[in-house]
Amino acid sequence: MLSISTDELFNFFQKHLICESLTKQEVGRLIHYLQDKKYEGEEVISDAGEVGESLGFIVKGKVLFNGADADHTAVGKQGVGTLIGEMSFFDRKPRNLRMTAGKKGVQIFMLTRPMYERLKVEEPFIAVNILENAIVSLDDLVRHMGDDISALGHYVHGFGKR
Numbered sequence: 001m002l003s004i005s006t007d008e009l010f011n012f013f014q015k016h017l018i019c020e021s022l023t024k025q026e027v028g029r030l031i032h033y034l035q036d037k038k039y040e041g042e043e044v045i046s047d048a049g050e051v052g053e054s055l056g057f058i059v060k061g062k063v064l065f066n067g068a069d070a071d072h073t074a075v076g077k078q079g080v081g082t083l084i085g086e087m088s089f090f091d092r093k094p095r096n097l098r099m100t101a102g103k104k105g106v107q108i109f110m111l112t113r114p115m116y117e118r119l120k121v122e123e124p125f126i127a128v129n130i131l132e133n134a135i136v137s138l139d140d141l142v143r144h145m146g147d148d149i150s151a152l153g154h155y156v157h158g159f160g161k162r
Contacts, residue, residue, distance in 0.1 A: 016081030
């Protein structure tokens with residue numbers, strides 16, 4: 001069970017545009033499928049090479065993404081109101097990055113694979129909303145990655161060079 005009421009989770013979803021078409025009653029039913037997970041500062045949430053068995057909504061704190069190299073080079077971060085773990089969760093391929101809690105820790109509402117499988121059967125409308133949210137999250141990631149690659153190209157090649 002989550003450490004949040006149905007009203008609070010509904011308001012959180014509305015504020016962060018997560019599954020915003022769910023009614024308060026549907027959010028109340030979703031609560032029973034989610035797990036409340038807390039990670040201390042810099043604790044590993046999942047490592048590169050693991051296949052994602054859950055996806056999560058960040059409720060408090062930040063999640064840092066680090067490379068699989070020896071130095072665990074920082075490559076990105078996600079904050080409150082974002083979804084994490086959706087890529088490996090849905091394609092069942094090993095993660096390319098390590099996910100760790102930010103320095104102040106992080107709280108995540110996790111949806112495990114077994115609970116998602118139940119959700120698809122018992123609450124298909126809610127499951128579709130989560131899937132659509134994951135698609136939007138991945139789309140946002142790809143768009144930002146495209147912007148980053150473009151900016152890097154401009155940096156490397158310079159503006160206006162002939």
